[in-house]
Amino acid sequence: MSATYQQLKSRTLPEQRAAIRAGEYCSHTAGLGQGYLQANLAIMPEAYALDFMRFCQRNPKPCPLTGVSDTGNPMMATMGRDIDIRTDVPAYNIYRDGKLAGSAHDIRDIWQDDLVAFALGCSFTFEHAILRAGIPVWHIENDTTVPMFRSNIDTVPAGPFRGKMVVSMRAVPEDRVDAVVEISRRFPLAHGAPVYWGDPAKIGIADVANPEWGDPAPVHPGEVPVFWACGVTPQVALEAARLPLCITHKPGHMLITDVAEDAEIPVLTFT
């Protein structure tokens, strides 16, 4: 028994999570779990976890850490009352030695006692705030994926993790750029303020109409291309580090948490 996106959208968050856990829903999560934080996922052996955590701490805009499991424990206790990271993401990518080795909807069969799961904030949160302020977001209105580019901005390395920062682009009317910067700065767990706006060539982007990931989006006259640090950055760093095993969410297929989107900290309090 499988559920469509439209069916799932009308359900409560616990029902949505139950459907994902049961394997009844395996598609993207944009617009689901309304009002709750969604997160990128990276799972790796404990031997690499301290360096990866340092990489996130040193690069908080592309890698805003929102939760870390205990070693070997698949429950993400600080972000949800009952989140099993082995089953509660609609689709996973599995990398071995830095290469994509397969995809899955459930990773119980490959879970190991030495694995640590990391959840990283994503851009949905600040996009919702920008839309609420009446500023259009083209890729949402046109139901496409935000365009993403490899910039020439270096991340701060930690152990085997390093590389250029990947950025996402949203075209913003000239007179709303200040507002967009101000709004997104309030969401440090969702990439914060843009890292750059203006001439794409200045950050190493030769053709803003031709993204490396996602779909193209126009920059109309009177609009400025605005670039935010992107959650693909840690994925690129993870691939380059060639870990023996690394599991991520499949792009767009995020972890939906029980943490409110506007929470001050991404930690549930059980009071």
Add this chain to the structure above:
Amino acid sequence: MSATYQQLKSRTLPEQRAAIRAGEYCSHTAGLGQGYLQANLAIMPEAYALDFMRFCQRNPKPCPLTGVSDTGNPMMATMGRDIDIRTDVPAYNIYRDGKLAGSAHDIRDIWQDDLVAFALGCSFTFEHAILRAGIPVWHIENDTTVPMFRSNIDTVPAGPFRGKMVVSMRAVPEDRVDAVVEISRRFPLAHGAPVYWGDPAKIGIADVANPEWGDPAPVHPGEVPVFWACGVTPQVALEAARLPLCITHKPGHMLITDVAEDAEIPVLTFT
């Protein structure tokens, strides 16, 4: 050759750091490094670093992580252009097996290749913002140490790190409480918004006039006692964990960084 507080206060930040490094100044840092982030310090063997980092991630209000060294490398590269964590804090406390074993102004002789240094944000940043808003802060105006209490609020444990949250108290005029909450919420790296305000008994504080650390401060009629998560919390958790070796700053004797107090992220960019 030693320098007094008044002498040091009139110098530039690089001159202040040079005096601290040379052992010419070994006293408290409140009011020094004006405009720059100051930080609490915790140094421990790498074997405990992942769990301590998880403890900080899960308890971001008492433990706002602002920097982590590479293992065995004493340079805090993300927070300063030339910060040697072995010499650039005015005074250190050295704990062995959870017990205070001594103090020092320089830890080069006990530095080890397996040590990791953590810097955690402190309350100075949001206090400056509150003062700028015209709201009085009694302990600053009276040159005493903020009163601190062990609350009944549990931290979220990680490995051997656990315990009750320590909170600091500032009495705020009733009609300015909302403003103080709003202002301090803007500084997630300086403990963020208060964790509680009102009747101290509700968070396990029997006598608000009798703090466990720091100096007493009055709560006048028309004022509300407001409690923030405090950087003593990780120190208490570290003592309880009885690490074979742990080095912290001596209270009030902080690390002064090159990161601007109002920076969006605590990471220097070298552009």
